[in-house]
Amino acid sequence: MLLALFLIYKKLYNTAYVYLLLYLGTILLQLTLKVMNKLWLMDHWPVLYNMSHYLPLLYGPLVYLFVKHLLQTRSLSLKESAHFVPFVFLYSVTLAGLHNPLPPGIEFIFNPHTRFTLLVASVVIYHIMAFRLWSQHRQDLDLCFPGNVIIQLNWIKQFIIVSAVVGMMVAAALYLLYINYPHGHQYRYGFVALSIYIYWFSYLALTRPSVFSVVKGFSREQPENNQAVPSLKACLPNIKYANSCLTEEQVQQICDSLDNQMKDKKLYLQPDLTITQLANEVNCSKHHLSQVLNELLQKSYYDYINSLRIEEAMHLLIEPQYQQYKIASIAYDAGFNSLSTFNDVFKKHTGKTPSDYRKESLKEYRQQRV
Numbered sequence: 001m002l003l004a005l006f007l008i009y010k011k012l013y014n015t016a017y018v019y020l021l022l023y024l025g026t027i028l029l030q031l032t033l034k035v036m037n038k039l040w041l042m043d044h045w046p047v048l049y050n051m052s053h054y055l056p057l058l059y060g061p062l063v064y065l066f067v068k069h070l071l072q073t074r075s076l077s078l079k080e081s082a083h084f085v086p087f088v089f090l091y092s093v094t095l096a097g098l099h100n101p102l103p104p105g106i107e108f109i110f111n112p113h114t115r116f117t118l119l120v121a122s123v124v125i126y127h128i129m130a131f132r133l134w135s136q137h138r139q140d141l142d143l144c145f146p147g148n149v150i151i152q153l154n155w156i157k158q159f160i161i162v163s164a165v166v167g168m169m170v171a172a173a174l175y176l177l178y179i180n181y182p183h184g185h186q187y188r189y190g191f192v193a194l195s196i197y198i199y200w201f202s203y204l205a206l207t208r209p210s211v212f213s214v215v216k217g218f219s220r221e222q223p224e225n226n227q228a229v230p231s232l233k234a235c236l237p238n239i240k241y242a243n244s245c246l247t248e249e250q251v252q253q254i255c256d257s258l259d260n261q262m263k264d265k266k267l268y269l270q271p272d273l274t275i276t277q278l279a280n281e282v283n284c285s286k287h288h289l290s291q292v293l294n295e296l297l298q299k300s301y302y303d304y305i306n307s308l309r310i311e312e313a314m315h316l317l318i319e320p321q322y323q324q325y326k327i328a329s330i331a332y333d334a335g336f337n338s339l340s341t342f343n344d345v346f347k348k349h350t351g352k353t354p355s356d357y358r359k360e361s362l363k364e365y366r367q368q369r370v
Contacts, residue, residue, distance in 0.1 A: 015076050016069035023062035024198070030055045030170065031194045050094050053174055056119045057087040059167040060126025067130040067156060071137045071272070086122065090115075116175040123167035130160050137274065153272075162197060169193045246288060254292050257282045268308040271337040275301045309335045310349045313342070317354060318361045327354045 033052040061083035134156050173191055246254075261267055261281050270277075278301075279289040293304050313334035316322045322330065331342035331354075346354050 016066050018076065019062050019066040019069060023059070023066060024201075026055055026058045026062065027194055027198060031191055031198075034191045051091060053115065053178070054087055054091045054094070054119075056167055056171045056174070057090065057122050058084065059163065059170075060122045060124075061087075063160065063163050064126045064130045064133075067133050067160065070156070071133055072277075083126075086118070090118070112175055112178045116171060119171035119174070120168055123164060123171060127160055127164035127167070131157070134160060159201070162200070166193045166197045246291070250288075251292055251296060254282060254284050254288060255296065257284075258289075258292075262308060266312075268305050269312070269333075269335040271332075271335050273305065273335075305335075306345045307349065310346055313346060313354065314350070314357065317358045323362075327358075330354065 030052060033048060065080055065083065134153070138153060170191065170193070258278075261278070265281075267273055267278060267281060275290060276286050279286040282289060290301060293299050293301055297304060299307065313330055313336075316325070316330050316333055325333075327342075328339045331339050334342070336342040336345075343353060346352075346357070350357055352360070
């Protein structure tokens, strides 16, 4: 509950956190049902009691969709509900079997060995899919970000691995409790892993909030005239670059589109923006975008994005309405995930620390007024 309030308080309205809250809610429900008296649940709430055996089927899909939306910034889609069909189907069949005989051929659903296999398979497959998304995203960032920025993504890797281990432990505990009933109460201690997991995740959120990509004041408004950029044609005559098929006209198209995207949408305010995502917005390949930045603007992707973020930060530092804001808040508003990275990049670009820059700018402003 406290972690949910934290996410809401930090205004993390990214659709990824809808799945994160559902995931945490599922874990809390699983833990609550297992600390309650089993006989009482079977007599009074048989619907919830039976649900507890199938909740691990939700762990994998929720983790996968959370990671997918967090790294790719997607909107909620009705098609994603298909990931929850196995849980809905098996749970519905189980409830139907409480009062009516099941059709021939599906009795195997009640077999504990079959159920255990399905739970473990779901947990493993979906967490592998989530890990592959993280791995691809990491490779994209390796092309343009230094190690200290990559560290910000390590918590996602830890989250996926720990979640997979905890999910399999819960599936195993449910299986052992079922086949050893009415004995085997010691297996209930397997659910302690859920408590430890929630405490670990809550500690991470409270002590390192930057890993949750907090971006205060980021505008999601779309430009009024959002015209699509013409698709680029490759391998035409009049090649400008030795190792590319881009023409001068195509290079100009990329530059114009890039400039429009940055001015209208301010994509650089997204702390986890990758070169792949930016290339999709500009409507060109990642290779062509990198080439234009390096050969035409004489900047790496990392330097290009950070130069725009520093310009934003310099503007915010001297704005009257931001005078009460801490440096850390300015850093997050400008698109940085880490305060230390912001300080290093700011000093590299301006030769001053953010604090010194703010003091000197305010001093000059006051002198001008006098």
